[in-house]
Amino acid sequence: MLTVKNKYARTVLRYALPLCIIPLAVLLGAVLIDEKKYMLIVLAVTLAALLLFCTGFEKKNIGTRRMVICSVMTALSIVGRFIPLFKPITAIAVISAMYLGAESGFLVGALSVLLSNFYFGQGPWTPFQMLAFGLLGYFAGLLGGALKKYRILLILYGIISGIAFSFIMDIWTVLWYNGTFNISLYRASLLSAVPYTLVYSVSNVIYLCILSDSMGQKLERIKKKYGI
């Protein structure tokens, strides 16, 4: 079986994926495969990045309590995705990242998309959405302290992450449709996605404003009370 339970294999993967396999895939793709097959490379790199996270997660001694809290946050954001139009996934991933660390943010963002897509339709876009939401959470975790301190930065992050999500997903739309990157198609799909981008940004800001204080307090309290 294709297990990564083996500690040795996991360590090998953990270093080989970012240092060898991903750059190699990009280089080989640029040199060997003609430009029609960009999507193959993009998909390979996306899956490799998600696999990298899986191996890192298994190896890192992430505490039981933190793990359980991550699954609570994931469940909350799955339920939140059923709210029509305004979705709190990014906001919840950002909040988890701010209070539980960057890795938890990645986990909450990526997993909530993976699981909620069972209701909303699984598709070839799933890995890209997972990576997009995961990275939005991850970067929030890296900026954690500043985001907690300055409200204006948090609002800015909400706006930028809504726009960034559209930009990432439209790269994928163009690649899927066309096989190769076409700037005029990209512009067209970005323009047609403007209302969605606005909705993403607005809902990110709304949810971050409503939830960050109350959820943050609760998470801080839990952290202090139980020593996570």
Add this chain to the structure above:
Amino acid sequence: MRTFARYDPVTVLVYFAAVVGISVFCFEPMLLLTSLASCVVYNLMMCGAGRSHIYYALIFAATLVVNPLVSHDGVTVLLVLNDRPITLEATVYGLFAAAMICSTLYAFGSFTHIMTSDKLLYLLGILSPKLSLVISMGLRLIPEFSRDIKRISEAQTTLGVYADGNPIDAIKGKLRIFSVMVSLTLENGITTAQSMEARGWGVGKRTNYSQYHIKKADVILIVAMSALSAITCICVASGAMNTEFYPSFKTSPMSCAKLVGRLSFALLAALPILNDIVYAIRKKILISRAWR
């Protein structure tokens, strides 16, 4: 003998990855049409006729129309719209792009139908047992939320804090219930974590139980599917199936490799349909024998 959906999740995953991968990355007209046909038939067998087919047809029409409107390459001009030429080649490319996108959508429709969350947990458990535990705990919480919300709102009503005459009060009340539910769930989560730790979770090596086991038929199917997709990929890589859309639509001449590639892909794509038909016939025969 089982229906295709009841094979091991790994087998099902290999099938969908092979069919979707080949139809997306080997952009060849005949392969795309075979893939579209088999994905539609299998989806009809799995999910039946429903409203989703109208949605797929709309997407097909939209993707078909977009390409000639955006791309103006090609030599055969059909008509001129707003001083921009609409070409035959761009329309043909749009048609096959639409076939590719719809066959992927249909394939993923059947995939979602077959791959229930327990099968996903099994697949992820192979990769990372800890991750699959997080997922299963998360999934369990969702029905629990609605139960908790009901309990909390009953308690709030009894306390008399919950007013629903005025819309602002109603929203405030809903937010309060949500906030209580989050605290409650987090506390419950910590309790779960503490009892897990007390029972020695994470001390030994992690194993995960699953009710799926790879059987002989699974191995045979996986080997067969890998061989068929390898043959198709080799035929495509040899250049025998090259198709040019721009500047004019051109396919490579008919050859042995082209035929072999098309046949092996057709067999691969139709595998679950054939399997299910054979299953239905054998079932009929067995039942009729039993009645004799």
